[in-house]
Amino acid sequence: xxxxxxxxxxxxxxxxxxxxxxxxxxxxxxxxxxxxxxxxxxxxxxxxxxxxxxxxxxxxxxxxxxxxxxxxxxxxxxxxxxxxxxxxxxxxxxxxxxxxxxxxxxxxxxxxxxxxxxxxxxxxxxxxxxxxxxxxxxxxxxxxxxxxxxxxxxxxxxxxxxxxxxxxxxxxxxxxxxxxxxxxxxxxxxxxxxxxxxxxxxxxxxxxxxxxxxxxxxxxxxxxxxxxxxxxxxxxxxxxxxxxxxxxxxxxxxxxxxxxxxxxxxxxxxxxxxxxxxxxxxxxxxxxxxxxxxxxxxxxxxxxxxxx
Amino acid sequence: xxxxxxxxxxxxxxxxxxxxxxxxxxxxxxxxxxxxxxxxxxxxxxxxxxxxxxxxxxxxxxxxxxxxxxxxxxxxxxxxxxxxxxxxxxxxxxxxxxxxxxxxxxxxxxxxxxxxx
Numbered sequence: 001x002x003x004x005x006x007x008x009x010x011x012x013x014x015x016x017x018x019x020x021x022x023x024x025x026x027x028x029x030x031x032x033x034x035x036x037x038x039x040x041x042x043x044x045x046x047x048x049x050x051x052x053x054x055x056x057x058x059x060x061x062x063x064x065x066x067x068x069x070x071x072x073x074x075x076x077x078x079x080x081x082x083x084x085x086x087x088x089x090x091x092x093x094x095x096x097x098x099x100x101x102x103x104x105x106x107x108x109x110x111x112x113x114x115x116x117x118x119x120x121x122x123x124x125x126x127x128x129x130x131x132x133x134x135x136x137x138x139x140x141x142x143x144x145x146x147x148x149x150x151x152x153x154x155x156x157x158x159x160x161x162x163x164x165x166x167x168x169x170x171x172x173x174x175x176x177x178x179x180x181x182x183x184x185x186x187x188x189x190x191x192x193x194x195x196x197x198x199x200x201x202x203x204x205x206x207x208x209x210x211x212x213x214x215x216x217x218x219x220x221x222x223x224x225x226x227x228x229x230x231x232x233x234x235x236x237x238x239x240x241x242x243x244x245x246x247x248x249x250x251x252x253x254x255x256x257x258x259x260x261x262x263x264x265x266x267x268x269x270x271x272x273x274x275x276x277x278x279x280x281x282x283x284x285x286x287x288x289x290x291x292x293x294x295x296x297x298x299x300x301x302x303x304x305x306x307x308x
Numbered sequence: 309x310x311x312x313x314x315x316x317x318x319x320x321x322x323x324x325x326x327x328x329x330x331x332x333x334x335x336x337x338x339x340x341x342x343x344x345x346x347x348x349x350x351x352x353x354x355x356x357x358x359x360x361x362x363x364x365x366x367x368x369x370x371x372x373x374x375x376x377x378x379x380x381x382x383x384x385x386x387x388x389x390x391x392x393x394x395x396x397x398x399x400x401x402x403x404x405x406x407x408x409x410x411x412x413x414x415x416x417x418x419x420x421x422x423x424x425x
Contacts, residue, residue: 061365068335068361075342076354084358091365098372105379108386115393122397177396185389191382198375205321206368209328216336225338 032175036120036182043113047106050196054106057203058099064210065092067217102199109192112185120178193266204256211248218245320371324364331360 065088073081222241226234334357342350 065361065365068357071335071339072354072357074339075350076358077351080351080355080358084354087358087362088365091362091369095365095369095372098369098376101376102372102379105376105383108383108390112386112390112393115390115397119393119397119400122400174400177400181393181396184392188382188385188389192386195375195379195382198378202368202372202375205324209324209364213332213335216332220336220338225340 030175032179033120036116036178039182040113040117040120044110044117046196047110047113050106050199051103053200053203054099054103057207058096060207060210061095061099062092064213105195109196112189116178116181119181122174190266197263197266215245215248218248320367320374324367324371327360327364327367331357331364334360 069085069088072084076084218241223238223245226232226238334353337353342353345353
């Protein structure tokens with residue numbers, strides 16, 4: 001009779017395990033948890049990249065405006081200068097304040113991915129194995145005390161087996177919770193990605209305008225003017241300026257790539273939830289955003305060196 | 309309403325692009341050419357640049373503020389989603405705690421039975 005209960009107990013656990021797997025779909029628990037972890041890493045990396053991009057944008061708009069004020073000062077009516085500066089300061093302060101607001105929006109998205117990371121990375125499997133082992137140990141001890149009664153009789157081998165099974169059930173349940181969370185939040189995160197796509201397009205538009213202006217200035221003042229002016233010699237300095245001017249055209253291409261990357265990230269997110277794609281694709285999209293941020297930072301620094 | 313907002317956003321973006329192109333044309337005038345102009349014309353150039361740049365900054369800011377409002381509108385749902393994830397985690401931990409509690413209960417029963425035996 002005790003043997004029967006033992007088999008029945010194990011059968012119940014196996015049934016439970018199978019149910020967990022069936023409820024969590026075709027993808028295995030390990031794969032689900034890994035996808036969840038990859039998504040969190042990608043999401044956190046994205047928000048970090050956006051943070052850097054906001055820094056670059058803010059510095060660029062301020063420096064561009066200052067350069068313009070310096071040139072304008074040379075030709076303006078001295079009586080207008082104070083009014084010009086006050087008006088510019090007010091408009092630019094409002095713009096920077098607005099850009100800073102996106103940093104807090106981005107932090108909220110980061111907080112979501114951090115919570116998702118804590119859920120997917122939770123070390124429940126080990127705790128569950130220990131808890132089941134503890135429970136089966138207690139049952140075995142109870143059997144010792146109630147030797148003559150018809151209880152579940154567990155030997156050492158069976159206890160180890162049950163513990164392992166307990167761990168697997170916990171892992172299946174854990175993966176099920178992660179998958180349910182991803183499905184539940186798919187719309188919310190999808191909407192956030194649409195908004196971030198719009199934000200990237202707007203930041204790219206602002207940067208494109210400023211960099212195109214900066215490129216015009218370098219082309220006109222540092223490349224064309226010295227070259228056509230036959231009363232001055234051109235040498236290594238001019239060659240460097242010309243190289244920088246030609247290369248800066250490619251930075252503008254990076255802006256387009258980055259905007260495409262965030263759009264791609266939204267499609268990838270939908271694909272993962274439908275089981276069509278893996279999280280690795282998000283990483284590829286993020287690489288484009290990272291390259292773009294690096295390129296814009298480099299251009300910004302190059303622009304500063306030119307002024308020096 | 310949604311279409312109107314979308315239309316306004318596109319108008320705003322188009323205006324920014326047009327003003328940006330005008331500013332570039334104005335700034336494309338070489339320093340030598342500006343130096344050769346009469347003082348009144350130079351001052352007019354400086355005023356035109358001022359008007360264009362301030363208008364661009366203000367329009368860009370308005371465009372960004374519209375987008376920020378969309379972020380704020382979706383914020384409560386995002387915050388709720390993060391809170392729900394924390395609850396999911398707590399629930400998983402509770403399941404483990406329940407197994408532990410069952411184990412303690414069995415141990416207690418065993419001890420009582422041993423004492424009575």
